[in-house]
Amino acid sequence: MSTLNNEALFHYITARFSDKVVLIAEPYGLLTVETNRENIIDLLEYLKTVNELQFVYLTDITAIHYPDQEKQIGVIYHLHSLKHNIRVRIKVFLEDGDAHIPTATGLWNGANWMERETYDYFGVMFDGHPNLVRILNVDDMTVFPMRREYPLEDPNRVDKKDFYFGR
C-alpha cells in the first residue's frame, strides 16, 4: 500500500508544473490547488495518467460565482484517486465576460454532463465540448440562475406580495 499524502501529491504536481499551479488551502485535509485555463487539461491528464497518482475518477465539475472578485467565475474540479484513496480539488478562475475553458471530455466521458450542468447554471463555456446545451433547465431559459445577479425566486409568484399581508 502506497502512502500518497497531500505533501507528496503537491510535490508531484510542482515537479511537473512548478509555479503554474499554486496551493490555496487544505480544508479538512482536502488539497486545493489553483491553476489557469492554459494548464488545466495538462494538469488533469497528468493527475489521471501518472502511475504514482492515478486520479482516475472525476468526482465533479462545478462552478462558483464571486461577484466581488476580479475573476468572478471559478470552475472547480474534484478528482479521486481510487488506488491511493486520496482526493484533490482544482480551481480555475475566469473573468466574467470571458468564461471560456477547455473541455475535459477528452479525458473523462463523464465530464460531458457535468460541463453541461456547469454551463447551464453559470454560463461557463467549455471549448471543444461536443454538445454544450442546457441539461436541467428549460431550453428557452435566458439566464444562468446560479449567478448572483439573478434572483432565486420566480418573479411570477403573487401570493407572497406584501399587499396580501397588510404591509
Place this chain on the structure above:
Amino acid sequence: MQVFNKILMSDVQIVNAPPGVEGSGFFATSLDKAIGLARSHSLWPLPFATSCCGIEFMATMGSHYDLSRFGAERLSFSPRQADLLMVMGTISKKMAPVLRQVYLQMAEPRWVLAVGACASSGGIFDTYSVLQGIDEIIPVDVYVPGCPPRPEGIIDGFMNIQKMVQTESLRRRDSPEYTKLLAQYGIQ
C-alpha cells in the same frame, strides 16, 4: 341470508334525482341536469402525479378512502378518454409543456383539479425552475389546499368538481366567456 341481504340493501345509497316534475309514472327534468347527474358520477380522472400529493392520491384510490365510491373507479391514463385532470405535485417549468399537451389532448368537456400547494401556487418552491401554480398554463376548476392534502381533502375537491359538473350548462363550453378563458391561455 335474508338478514344479510337486508343489511346490504339498506347500506346502498342511490343519488338523489335532480330537481324536476314528478307524477304518477313519470319524472321530467331538463336534459343538462340529467346529463350532469350521469357525468358527475362517472368521471374518469387522469392522475398527473409528480410528488407527495400523488402518494396521498394513492391512499385516496385505495380501499380505505376509495374514490371509486364517487364513480371515479376507472382511472384513465390516456388523456383522450379522461374527463378530469388531477394535477398532484410540483410542476417544474420543464414539465409545463408536457402538462399543457396532456390538457390539450383531453376532449371537452374537461375539468382540472389542482391538488396541493405546489400545483396551486408553487408551494414552498418559490424558485426559478418551478411553475408558480399550474393556472399559469391551463385553466383550473378547483384548488385543493394542503401540503400535501389528506385524502379527505382530495375527496372534498373531487366532490366540488362533481357539483360543478352537475350544475354546468350544456352550452357553457360554447359560450363566449369560455372561449375567452381558453384564449387567455392561448388555447384555440
